[in-house]
Amino acid sequence: MTKYLISFPGEAMVVPEGEFAAVVEDSHAVIEEAKAAGVYVFGGGLDEGVDPVRVAADGTVAEGAYPGHKVPNGGYTVLELPSREAALEWAAKIAAACRCPQELRQFHYDPAS
Secondary structure, eight states, rough: EEEEEEEOGGGGGOTTOHHHHHHHHHHHHHHOOOHHHHHHEEEEEETTSSSEEEEEETTOOOEEESOOOOOOOEEEEEEEOOOOOHHHHHHHHHHHHHTOOOOOOOOOEEEEE
């Protein structure tokens, strides 16, 4: 099975006034469905209130993301699925729940993970 990253940038999620509770409920329902199906690996949203840092091998800490690199934000879900078609189906479910299109990416196969 292959792991897929299903994600969206924070600015893509525009929730009409009064619908936020429904979005939360719907998105949690999709995650529970993925867990029940045995395909859920990880999910969450990045805390945009905490600035990124870069940590070197010697432990040195530098403020900010890599120069020239856009700081990622938004929500992320990792699912382990049998096919790209299945990944597209789950991405559509998450898109419906979050009320915004999702970006789908495939991880390289790693037998150790």
